[in-house]
Amino acid sequence: MIMKSSTALRESSSAQLIFFRLIIYVVLIFLSALAVVPIWLVIINATRSSVEIRTSLSFLPSTHLAQNWRFLEGSGTGMLQGYQNSIFVSVSASVLTVYFSMMTAYALEVYNFKIKDIFRRFIYLLVLIPMGVSVMGFYQYMARLGLVNTYIPLIIPAIAAPPNVFFAEQYLKTSLVKDLIYSARIDGCSELGIFHRIMLPMAKPGIFTLLIFQLIFNWNSFLLPAMIITSRSRYTVPLVVRQLEGDTYRTEIGAVFLGITLSLFPIIFIYTLLSKQIVGGLTLGALKE
């Protein structure tokens, strides 16, 4: 009965269905174009001269990449230095936040302790509180400690990141095999040893996902570096990009587009390789009602 009705439904509306599908594909192609075309235009314009950019629209690369690069580096923007600085800051902050978030979540998942429930609820609450609003106090505090223009304020606070603990906890809830922990204990493994040698390898997919997200998040971070870092030689990539809004580049628009491209390049590269894991990882563990 069910089979009959549903096949009947399908047959009667198959022409309609094909039409409907067609419309959907058109919409999807349009939305994909909206996402890709601006980025593509920027990349293409990075290879064109400023005159070319200002006279015509093109979706195919030209030959002025080297020239734009010479202007960008010649004007003292420091994109290469920015790359180094950004890599250092984002890798350190990301590794720290992944390691300690996993550790905190592991403690919440595996042990029984008095303040467990309060602590867990506290973290859930913190996820919702907009921490960005406390940057002014943070800045003044760092200034008082003499940490302005160092990377410490950009790296150390990553140890306490409630959203990451939340993610890690949701992930561990579904992936942790507790029996392994028990047997490791019987075998005489220390508690931290269990965490390092059993839990971390077991949670590799979750760790990997969190690490990728944190790398991208830290690479993109603008507000804190903009407040904390004052000397040019320590600028991270977003601060270098901000300089492109200056007067030097009013006419050298090819160089600006090259700068934008370079700031996006690592992310586009990682995303092209790992888009499946990244998109899938967004809901990994999280949102299990």
Add this chain to the structure above:
Amino acid sequence: MRGGNKTDLSKSGANVISGGKSRKIGSLEKGYMAYIMIAPFVIVFLVFTLYSVLQTIWLAFTDTVLLDPQSGNFDGINQFQRLFGETIFRRSIGNTWLIWIVNFLPQLGVAMLLSVWFSSSFLRLRLKGLWRSLIFLPNMMMPATVGVMYERLFQDRYAPANQFLLGIRAVNTPIEFFDSPQFNQMLVAYIQWWMWYGNTVVILVAGMSSISVALYESAMIDGANGWRMFKSITLPSLRPILVYTLVTSLVGGLQMFEIPFMISNTGGPRNSISTMFTVMFRKYESGRKFIASAAAVGVIILIMSTIASSIVFFLLRDRDEIAEKKARKIAEKEKKLKSKAVM
């Protein structure tokens, strides 16, 4: 720390042998280890995060100007009074909400439509992974760069956007886009939409995939159409996820910063894209660094997002569940009373 563990390990070993049942190890006592493991988080949280929040709140009640050593005294609620007297700040509140709403409604609408399409077993679309990856891509881009990127694409008479419009003969003369306050606001809203709807799609698809197919099948047998099923099965099942999406978008939206700031670090024509957060940052960056006033803006944003998310939680709470709980409680009470009466 390591040495300490070893001695304790022998104790737990004894437990295993003597206590016998796995419950002892199973419940994973050793609570003290938990304290050691959450210690780094707690210490850094207290020292950096919490202290900064308290410091910000304190700052908002002082007259601190960073480059003025005479300042730093308690100032009551003067900063807040002054803020609400400023036209720019008052306008920035309206701008922030307007831009957020104009970005969020289409975001939710488009994401809803796409996720219904993606998870429909009826349509059986191809290349789902590819579409999802493409529309999610903008979410990964550096917001500061995205701001600069769009600014350059629309910048002036010779910008790519004008070349495109002239090329398809949609206009005869190039448009000076950024002269119009409305254009500025709509562009920022569009960019926010562009960056975030893909994210919402991924979350909604995950939510929809957890709804049991049997529900739809039985509804189909009952002769429900697509819209009806969406309204009475999909939407109610998605409620927790919708609350999550709404609240995170709201909290993030009230902190909208990089995109409008990169498009214009002075707030655009007639301050049309001054958001609360950009006003805060400009107060900090301007002249003598008015950090107390900036902190007051931060406190206002904090209060606003707390109130707004509480309202969302309240309005979208599960009424049936609450009613059920109440009914259960009353039933239990009655039971107790009865059993007492019997005794």
